[in-house]
Amino acid sequence: MAEIILEKVTKRFPDGALAVKDVDLAIADGEFVILVGPSGCGKSTTLNMIAGLEDITHGSLRIGDRVVNDLAPKERDVAMVFQSYALYPHMSVRENMGFPLRLAKVDKGTINAKVEEAARILDLTDHLDRKPANLSGGQRQRVAMGRAIVRDPKAFLMDEPLSNLDAKLRVQMRTQISRLQRRLGTTTVYVTHDQTEAMTLGDRVVVMRQGLVQQVGTPAELYDHPRNLFVAGFIGSPAMNFLNATLEDGALRSPLGDLSLDDRMRQVLERRNAPREVIVGLRPEAFEDASLSRDRDRGGMFRGGPERPVFTATVDVLESLGSDVYIYFTAEGGPAKTAELEELATDSGLRDTGAEAGQIVARLDAATRAREGHPVELQIDMSKAHVFDPATGENLT
Ligand code: ATP
Numbered sequence: 001m002a003e004i005i006l007e008k009v010t011k012r013f014p015d016g017a018l019a020v021k022d023v024d025l026a027i028a029d030g031e032f033v034i035l036v037g038p039s040g041c042g043k044s045t046t047l048n049m050i051a052g053l054e055d056i057t058h059g060s061l062r063i064g065d066r067v068v069n070d071l072a073p074k075e076r077d078v079a080m081v082f083q084s085y086a087l088y089p090h091m092s093v094r095e096n097m098g099f100p101l102r103l104a105k106v107d108k109g110t111i112n113a114k115v116e117e118a119a120r121i122l123d124l125t126d127h128l129d130r131k132p133a134n135l136s137g138g139q140r141q142r143v144a145m146g147r148a149i150v151r152d153p154k155a156f157l158m159d160e161p162l163s164n165l166d167a168k169l170r171v172q173m174r175t176q177i178s179r180l181q182r183r184l185g186t187t188t189v190y191v192t193h194d195q196t197e198a199m200t201l202g203d204r205v206v207v208m209r210q211g212l213v214q215q216v217g218t219p220a221e222l223y224d225h226p227r228n229l230f231v232a233g234f235i236g237s238p239a240m241n242f243l244n245a246t247l248e249d250g251a252l253r254s255p256l257g258d259l260s261l262d263d264r265m266r267q268v269l270e271r272r273n274a275p276r277e278v279i280v281g282l283r284p285e286a287f288e289d290a291s292l293s294r295d296r297d298r299g300g301m302f303r304g305g306p307e308r309p310v311f312t313a314t315v316d317v318l319e320s321l322g323s324d325v326y327i328y329f330t331a332e333g334g335p336a337k338t339a340e341l342e343e344l345a346t347d348s349g350l351r352d353t354g355a356e357a358g359q360i361v362a363r364l365d366a367a368t369r370a371r372e373g374h375p376v377e378l379q380i381d382m383s384k385a386h387v388f389d390p391a392t393g394e395n396l397t
Contacts, residue, residue: 002064002154002187003029004050009059011045011211019045021211022059030185032178034202036192037234038343042211043191044159050189051080051157064154079148083160085140087132087147093119094128097146104151111150118146121180138169145180155187162197174200195235199223207231209343229393232281232386233344238326238361240386242336245280252280252387255331256360257311259382265397269387272396279336281386281395284326287362289370290377310379316359318372325368327376328359340393 004027011020020042027033035043048054049061052073061069068076079100087096097118098111106114119125122142132140141161148156161177162170178201181188192198198205199219207214207222207230215227219235226232232240245254250266252259259280261269290310313329362378370376387397 003027003031003062004155004187004189005060005062006046006050007060007062009046009049009061010057011042011049011054012057019211020049023213025206025213025216027187027189030187032181032188032190032201032203034190034192034198034205035208036195036198036205037208037214039193040210041208043193043208046208047157047159047189047191050155051078052076053080077151077153078155078157079151079153081144081148081156081158081161083163085132085144085164087140087143089132092129092131093124093135093143093146096132096143097150100147100151114150114152115146118149121149121183122146122176136169137165138173141165141173142176145177149180149184153186155189156181158188158190160192161190163192163194170197177201196237199235205235207234225395226281226386227395228340229279229281229338229388229395230340230344232388232395233341236283238284238363239344240281240283241360242341242388243280243282243331243360244336244390245278245387247274247276247278247387252278252385254280256313256380257309259309259380259385262382265382265385265387268397274387274396275389275391277390278396279338279388279390281388282360282380283384284361284363286381286384287364287378288381289364289368290379291369292365292367293379308379308381310377312375312377313360313362314375315370315372318370320366323366325364325366325370327362327364327368327370329362329376331360336390338390338393 006023006025009020009023012018023046035046037043045054049056052071056069060067063076063078094115097115101111101114119128122145124139124142124146127135127139132143162173165173174197190201204216204218205222206216209230215222215231222231222235226235243254243256245252247269250261252261315327315329317328319326364370386395388395
C-alpha cells in the first residue's frame with residue numbers, strides 16, 4: 001500500500017516564515033490528488049516535504065507503512081517530476097530515462113527493458129537515441145515522466161510539470177498524464193496554481209491558502225459546495241459573482257433586486273444563524289436569458305416567479321464562445337468586497353475572466369438575443385445561489 005498520510009504537518013523556515021500550518025491529509029493508495037492555490041500558499045513546500053527535499057518542522061508524514069519524516073529522499077521511494085524537467089543535456093533520451101536505475105545499480109538488461117516499456121507507454125520509442133535539445137517541449141516533458149515511471153515508485157510527485165508548455169500542448173499533456181496515472185494506478189500528488197488543471201486531472205483537489213488547507217474534495221464537490229468565499233472564488237472560470245445583500249423577510253435585497261429564497265434555503269440560513277448582511281454568490285450559469293426561457297416554456301408555465309427572480313441588465317460586453325455567450329454587466333452597488341475576494345482579484349494570473357472590476361458575468365445560451373449596449377432580461381436560478389457570511393467567509397448554504 002502506498003497511501004500518503006500527513007498529520008498536522010507544519011513547515012517553519014529558518015527565517016521564521018510559517019509556510020505550511022497543521023496540514024492533515026490522507027491520500028489513498030492509487031489516488032491522484034492535486035494541491036492547488038495561489039502563489040505562496042505552501043503547495044510546493046508541502047510536496048517537497050513529502051519528497052524529502054524539505055524537512056518537516058513538526059507533524060508526521062507516512063508513505064505506505066513507514067513514517068518517513070527522517071528518511072532521505074532516495075529512501076522514500078517516490079519519484080519527482082519538476083517543471084524544468086531537469087533532463088541531462090548530454091545524455092540521450094534512453095540514458096536520461098534509465099539514469100535513476102543506473103544510480104540504483106540495476107542491471108543493464110532490466111534497465112533496457114524498463115526504459116523501452118516506458119518509451120512505449122509514452123510514445124517515445126522513435127526518439128530514444130535523441131538528445132533533449134532535439135525534442136519538442138511536450139516530448140521533453142514525457143521523458144521526464146518516463147524517468148519517473150521506470151523506477152516504479154510508490155508515488156509520483158509532480159510540481160507544475162506542464163507550466164513550461166504552450167496552452168494547446170498543456171491540454172494534450174493533461175489528458176495524457178491523466179490516462180497514464182489511471183493506467184499505472186500509482187499514487188500521485190500534483191501541484192499546480194491552475195484551477196482548470198486541478199479540476200480536470202485529479203480524483204480529489206486540495207485547495208490551499210496561506211499555508212492552510214481550505215477544502216479537500218472532488219472537483220464537483222468543490223464546484224457545487226465550496227466551503228468558503230475563497231474556494232468559491234478560486235474554483236470556476238469565469239469566477240463566481242459575489243454581491244452584497246441584506247437578508248430580510250425571507251428574501252435577499254441585492255443590487256440585482258429582491259431575490260427570494262426557497263424553503264430549503266430559508267431554513268438552512270435560519271438554522272445557521274445567518275447575519276443580516278451577507279454575500280450572495282452566483283456562478284455565471286445561475287443566470288438565464290428570461291426571454292429564451294419564456295420561448296421554451298411556451299405552452300407550459302413560464303418558470304419566472306419567486307424562485308427565479310427576473311431583472312433587466314444592460315450588456316457592457318458580450319463574448320461569444322460559439323456554444324455559450326458570456327455577457328458582462330454592471331450591478332448598481334457593485335460586487336462584494338472582502339479580504340479573500342481582494343486577494344483573488346489581485347492575483348490576476350489565477351483567473352481568465354474578462355470581467356472588469358465591478359462587473360457581473362452571466363453565461364447564456366448561444367441562442368440569446370442579447371446585444372452589447374442593449375438591455376437584456378435575465379432570470380436567476382436561486383437553487384444555484386450560495387450565501388456567505390462576510391465576517392468568516394463561510395458558506396452558509
Ligand atoms: P508558487 O506557486 O509561487 O511556487 P507555492 O504555493 O508553491 O507558491 P511555496 O513555494 O510552498 O508556495 O511557499 C510558501 C511560503 O513559504 C511562501 O510564503 C514562501 O515565500 C515561503 N518560502 C518558501 N521557501 C522558503 C525558504 N526557503 N525560506 C523561507 N521562506 C520560504
